[in-house]
Amino acid sequence: MITIHTADVEFYGGRARTAPLTWGQEAIWEVLHDGDVARTYAVLTRWMPIPLLLSVGDVLQIIGELLRRHEGLRTRYHPTASGDATQEVLGSGSLPVEMHDRPVDDPTEYSTIVTDYLVRAASAGFDHAEELPIRFSVTLQDGIPILLAFAVSHLAADFVSAELLVADLAAMFRARADGKPVPPARRALQPADLALLESRPEGQLRNIEAARFIRRQLDRLGPDPLPARATPATPRFYRGRLESDAVAVAAGVAARRYRTTPSVFLLALTSALMRCVVPGPTYPIDLMQGNRTEPELTGMVANLSQSILTVIDLTAETFTELVGHCAAVVAEARTHGRHRKRMAHDMICRAGADRGCQFNDIWSQLPGRPTRPDATLRDLARLRASSTFDWPERVTDKNKDLFMGIHGAAERVQLSLFADTVLLPPGDIRAFLDTFERAAVVLAFEDVALDQVAAWFAESSSRYAQVDWTSG
Template structure:
């Protein structure tokens, strides 16, 4: 029988500070406040990792303490103000409670079940940010010996890249302790309070002014009717499909080398080329999510840094090569204007919508997280035969259906260097289920073609139509 107990990981020696939220934190705070309380599991990011053999529970707790001490975002309370904003209070010392689940010998429960249960519990209850530190830890032990460590962190304190950084750092701390070597030094990075201070400086305000100028330029190009209604919507209205592929990573890296570009630009170019199949143009509205880690001092920052840049993307290119050139310019502009005051941006959108007499319709979002890990894979791409062989492991699923979303289309990429996960959430009034499925399978085939040769828009349209036909009546299953 699994037994549950609790332990305490104390932290000391940090700085105690109070400040306003940084822009990325403020954007997350605003979204969380408007999100249905019962569905806030989205805002808890979780990871799990093995514990090296021979470490005792006390030694594991010491490494948890060290991780929390290093990162101010993990020892921060968020206090709401009467104006609907929040302040962040960094604690100099304190403690986090760690749940411990011990499996005795001969118990039939496997550790995968324990991990899944722990992660589900972490996500089941939202953080009380005013009173609770924004991180939770659990340890699975076997006869008292630590085997696995799980943690969940609030999206207010970490984005997905931050969570990966925490996982890697905690793994390194545990390994050093097990090996009897010195703990790896903390990486130099801006803490959230320092970032908020910079954003409120004249330099930060100039950055915001330039971002608002760019936003107005893009809004001026977004006329009504750019996102058509093409079908009677399903019920629930929004479907999310996921395609996992071993072929796309190899193909996209090969295409990026052929075109002397980046994987993110190639992924955006394929997306734009497919949008031409169902949007009339001349542009389509796209929010490009940016990780905001282009400055060295932000590479290792643990905070909620992601912000989306609203963009009017042209659909009038004459060739796929022109789409690639356009995507490079679009991504560069998005990087330049990706840090801004989200509330100021909302006011700009409200003012422009009021002046033109119509609200802006929900657009698309492109969030490429896979390219942040893509560079760690090496080796030349295989030929078409090898890429076709890799498609034998491609999987497809419908993991979510919901009645309401804030965008017409969300396209996310994530995964490992060897395997990509393409996630497409779409309004079925724009993309019926068979079109959602066709979009993802055509995406894979386009990437494969680009690995070794150019592609025409006619070929892309034919691939999209071909996969719509293949979907048939299976699309909504």
């Protein structure tokens, strides 16, 4: 029988201080004003193995060292009278860790223990004024630590931050198992330091320059860039999801062919398909930026990704030209990605451009992505047979007309398209994703005309238009 108890991790030796929120944290805090999502919004979860040579005491000490290193993990967030918040960094304290001890003869799978904990930890959310924004669980076998899992609030970490925490923990576990000192903390700012920098004149200048960039984007946007194309379904917004081993291999290979990054290639392919959907010469799309181009921000936990409005020109005559244009847009967006969202949001809303589209490529940031195809186009195309499609969400409203997310594991991409069915009816959502995969595979080996991409989309759209997606 599995026994569950808690053990306290103590942390000490850190700085205690208060500060305003960073711009990235402020954007998340404003989302949390919705009482329905305030506790459960965007909780990231991870799990990892623990070297068998470590004791429970070793594991708890390493968790304590992690909390000491990263101020964002030992921070509480307090609302102010204006509706904003301050962050209170604790210099010392304790954190309860949930311990699940499974006897060797218990039939329960380790994956079940970890999954149940992560689902529970994420669904419980966080009381940010009273709790630290991270929870840990250790799975043991007869008292021996086997697995570590954690859930962390989006106020304290984004996707990259969660991977940094896994890397930190793995390095410290390995060093302790090898009988060596834990490696030093990487050089990075803390959230309170970044908030201070953002409040200085150079931070305000960054905001002004971002505002100028966004105004230039708005000036390039024509009237009604995303007009209705169909009668809405009920509910109105559908999310289609296609999981593909083929795209995981093709993206890096195609990016090298076009001398660009996988993320730019994926954005260009998204834009090639948007040419099939929108009538105008441009379309608006928010690009999610990691904001880690400066050395002191690269390894910073609680340096949160932010999106920024861009406008992409669809008048390119070739895919190569479209890739070049997207690369230029991404480079400029990266320069202005860290800005005060509140300023940008007000400006965009006044221009009536607050919905639009969003592109969020998390997958390209994953380590260990495949870099070479299986040898031939035929081999790579064969991988498409393992692709799967489903409808994970259908909702009545969404804050964007179209959201393209690229997630998944290093060797299996998850293409997620959330769209207003007035813009893309369900059959076209499926056609968009199928054509995305088909084009990615071919582009890894040869050029494809933009008109050919459009023809593939039209063919797929016609096929899926005959399917009743509302019943499945």
